Amino acid sequence: MDVRAVARPHWLRIHQPLPPRARLTFGVLSFVVPLALWSLVSYAPFVWHPDVRITDPGAVSYLVVGSTLPRAAFASEVAAAKMQGERPPRGVAADPIYLPTPVQVLEAFYGAFTTPPPTRDGPRLEQSLWHSIQVIFWGYVISSIIGVPLGVLCGAYAPMARLSEPFIEFFRYLPAPAFGALAVAILGIYDGPKIAIIVIGTFFQQVLIIANTTRKLDPALLEAALTLGGRDRQLLTRVVVPGVLPDLYRDQRVLLGWAWTYLIVAELIGTTSGITWFITQQARYEHFANVYAAIAMIGIIGLGTDMLLAALGRRLFPWDRSLGRVTGR
Amino acid sequence: MIQAVSPARSMHGGQSAASAGELPSYREQTHEVRASFEKLRSRAVILNVTRLDKTFTGVRQAQTWALQDINFSTHRREFLCVVGPSGCGKSTLIRILAGLERPSAGQVLLEGSPVDGPGSDRGMVFQGYTLFPWLTVKRNVMFGPEVNGLGRSHAEREALKWLQLVGLEKFADAYPHQLSGGMKQRVAIVRALANRPRILLMDEPFGALDAQSRARMQAHLLEIWAKIDITIVFITHDLDEAILLADRILVLSAHPGRVQELIEVPVPRPRRLSQSITPQFLATKARLEELIYSEHTGGELEHLGADEPGAGQVE
Numbered sequence: 001m002d003v004r005a006v007a008r009p010h011w012l013r014i015h016q017p018l019p020p021r022a023r024l025t026f027g028v029l030s031f032v033v034p035l036a037l038w039s040l041v042s043y044a045p046f047v048w049h050p051d052v053r054i055t056d057p058g059a060v061s062y063l064v065v066g067s068t069l070p071r072a073a074f075a076s077e078v079a080a081a082k083m084q085g086e087r088p089p090r091g092v093a094a095d096p097i098y099l100p101t102p103v104q105v106l107e108a109f110y111g112a113f114t115t116p117p118p119t120r121d122g123p124r125l126e127q128s129l130w131h132s133i134q135v136i137f138w139g140y141v142i143s144s145i146i147g148v149p150l151g152v153l154c155g156a157y158a159p160m161a162r163l164s165e166p167f168i169e170f171f172r173y174l175p176a177p178a179f180g181a182l183a184v185a186i187l188g189i190y191d192g193p194k195i196a197i198i199v200i201g202t203f204f205q206q207v208l209i210i211a212n213t214t215r216k217l218d219p220a221l222l223e224a225a226l227t228l229g230g231r232d233r234q235l236l237t238r239v240v241v242p243g244v245l246p247d248l249y250r251d252q253r254v255l256l257g258w259a260w261t262y263l264i265v266a267e268l269i270g271t272t273s274g275i276t277w278f279i280t281q282q283a284r285y286e287h288f289a290n291v292y293a294a295i296a297m298i299g300i301i302g303l304g305t306d307m308l309l310a311a312l313g314r315r316l317f318p319w320d321r322s323l324g325r326v327t328g329r
Numbered sequence: 330m331i332q333a334v335s336p337a338r339s340m341h342g343g344q345s346a347a348s349a350g351e352l353p354s355y356r357e358q359t360h361e362v363r364a365s366f367e368k369l370r371s372r373a374v375i376l377n378v379t380r381l382d383k384t385f386t387g388v389r390q391a392q393t394w395a396l397q398d399i400n401f402s403t404h405r406r407e408f409l410c411v412v413g414p415s416g417c418g419k420s421t422l423i424r425i426l427a428g429l430e431r432p433s434a435g436q437v438l439l440e441g442s443p444v445d446g447p448g449s450d451r452g453m454v455f456q457g458y459t460l461f462p463w464l465t466v467k468r469n470v471m472f473g474p475e476v477n478g479l480g481r482s483h484a485e486r487e488a489l490k491w492l493q494l495v496g497l498e499k500f501a502d503a504y505p506h507q508l509s510g511g512m513k514q515r516v517a518i519v520r521a522l523a524n525r526p527r528i529l530l531m532d533e534p535f536g537a538l539d540a541q542s543r544a545r546m547q548a549h550l551l552e553i554w555a556k557i558d559i560t561i562v563f564i565t566h567d568l569d570e571a572i573l574l575a576d577r578i579l580v581l582s583a584h585p586g587r588v589q590e591l592i593e594v595p596v597p598r599p600r601r602l603s604q605s606i607t608p609q610f611l612a613t614k615a616r617l618e619e620l621i622y623s624e625h626t627g628g629e630l631e632h633l634g635a636d637e638p639g640a641g642q643v644e
Contacts, residue, residue: 224459227427228473229449229524238476242463319462319504 139198155214
C-alpha cells in the first residue's frame with residue numbers, strides 16, 4: 001500500500017470520490033463559509049465598518065439618531081463642532097446601509113411574508129413570487145415545447161442541423177433584453193413580453209445544447225438497432241430519444257437555471273412585476289435587508305426546484321447511474 | 330493417419346507440444362471429422378462472399394486497402410471463425426456482412442439474395458455489448474421482434490423463451506447495468522437470435538471478458554449453437570478460441586486484408602477445453618501462428634504472443 005495513502009485521506013487525490021460523511025460536511029461548509037465571512041464583515045467593527053451610525057447628534061443640526069455617514073465626514077463634523085466649542089456628535093462604527101447583518105436579513109425574510117405591502121393595493125411578497133414563478137414556468141415551457149424536439153431532430157438529422165443551427169448560432173449572441181422594447185410593442189405591457197424575453201434567452205441555447213447531447217448518443221446503439229431490423233422512424237423513437245433522455249433531462253435542469261437568470265431583466269420590461277417589483281420597491285425605501293431576503297428566496301426556489309428535479313430524475317431513469325451528479329450533489 | 334484420439338495419444342501429443350516437428354499435419358482428419366465436413370459441405374450455402382474489396386479514402390485522397398479480393402462461403406449450421414493480425418480488416422469484413430458498411434466492390438449473398446444494408450436476417454453481437462441501457466433485459470430481447478412487427482405479448486413470450494435458453498429468465502426485469510459482462514453478452518446473443526436470423530455475426534464478442542467468463546461463454550455459445558439451427562461467423566484474435574469453436578477458420582493477412590487460408594479444424598466435436606493439448610489442436614494452432622505471425626518481425630511476434638490471451642485488444 002502506498003505510504004502517502006496512510007498519511008492523507010485518499011479523497012484528496014485527483015478524481016477520488018468523497019465518503020458520505022465528508023460529502024455532507026463539505027456540502028454544509030459550502031454554505032457556512034460564505035455565511036461566516038458575511039457575519040465577520042458585518043459584525044466585527046475592525047474588519048470594515050466604513051461608516052458611523054449617529055447615537056447622539058450633538059449640536060449638528062442635520063444629524064439624526066440612527067442615520068449614517070462616512071467616517072471622514074463624521075470626523076470633520078466632530079472637529080468643526082469642537083472648534084466652535086459646541087457639543088460634538090457621537091456615533092458608533094457601522095456598516096453602510098446596503099450591508100445588513102445576517103440576522104437582519106433573516107428577520108426580513110420572515111417579516112417579508114408577515115408584513116403588509118408598502119402600498120395598499122400592492123401585492124404581498126408571496127404573490128410577487130408566485131407571479132415570477134408563473135412567468136418563468138411559461139417562458140420555460142414554451143421554449144422547451146419547440147426547443148427540445150427541434151434540438152433532438154437537429155442532433156439526429158444532419159439536414160435539420162444544417163438548416164437551423166447556423167442561424168441559431170447567430171441569434172444566440174443577441175442579448176435577449178435587447179428585444180424588450182420590441183416585445184412590448186408586439187405583446188403589450190403585461191406578462192407577454194416578459195415571457196417572450198425568457199423564451200428568447202433560453203430557446204436558442206436550448207436547441208444547440210439538446211442537439212449536441214443528442215449527437216453524443218453511442219453510435220454502437222444505433223448500429224445494434226439497425227442489425228435488429230430497426231428502421232428510420234423507429235430508430236428515432238426507440239433508440240435516439242430514450243437513449244438521450246437522461247442527458248436531456250439534465251440539460252433541461254441546467255436550462256431552467258438559465259431561465260431564472262433572465263427573470264429580473266424580463267420583469268423590468270413593460271410594467272415591473274413579480275419579485276423584481278418587490279426588490280425595486282424595497283430598495284427605493286432602503287430596506288436592503290428585504291432586498292437580500294428576496295434575492296436569497298430566488299436562490300432557494302431555484303436550488304429547491306433543482307434538487308426536486310434531480311430526485312425525480314433518479315426515479316424516472318433508474319438505469320442511469322450518472323444522474324444527480326450534475327452539480328456534485 | 331490417426332484413426333481416433335486415445336487418451337494416451339493425446340497425452341503424448343501434449344508433452345511433445347514444444348517440438349512442433351512431432352505434430353501431425355493439421356490437414357489430417359479422423360474419419361468422423363472428415364465425415365462431418367462432408368456433411369457440412371452437403372448442406373446449403375447460407376452466405377456467399379465473392380471478390381469483396383474495401384478501400385478507405387484517407388487524407389489527400391490516399392487509398393488504403395482494408396480488404397482485397399475476399400472469397401468464401403459458409404454452409405448452413407457452420408461455425409466459421411475469422412482470425413488475422415491487427416489491422417487485417419476482420420471487423421470491417423463482419424460489418425460489411427452485417428450491412429453496416431458497403432463494400433467497394435464485390436458481393437455478399439445471403440441465401441442467394443444480395444445484402445444491401447442491415448437487416449434482421451443477420452443478427453450481430455458486438456464486443457461492447459450494446460444492450461439498450463434504458464430497457465430491461467426482457468425488453469432488450471423483445472426489441473428485434475417488436476420493430477419487426479410482432480405484437481407485444483407475442484414478443485414477450487419469445488423473449489422469455491430465449492432467456493430461458495441461456496438461463497437468464499430470473500433477470501428478465503433487471504437492467505443491463507445490473508448484469509456481469511458475461512451475462513450482458515448472453516443477453517446480446519439472444520437479443521440477436523430472437524429475430525430468428527439466418528446467420529449470427531459475432532465481432533470479438535468475448536474480447537472484453539476475463540479469462541474465466543470467456544471460457545464459460547465459449548462453452549455456452551457451443552451449447553446454444555448445438556440447440557438451434559444457426560450459422561455463425563465469429564471474429565476473434567484469440568487463436569485458441571477460434572480452434573475451440575470453429576468448424577473452419579478463415580485466416581486473413583494484414584495490409585491489405587486477404588484470405589490466406591481457410592482451415593478445416595481437425596479437432597473432433599463435441600469440443601472441450603481439455604482438447605487444447607491434443608495433437609490436432611496444437612497442429613492447428615501451430616499453423617495459425619505460422620500464418621499470422623510470419624508477417625511480423627521477431628520483436629512484434631513476441632509482443633503479439635504475450636498479448637494473445639489478453640482481453641480487449643483494440644482492432
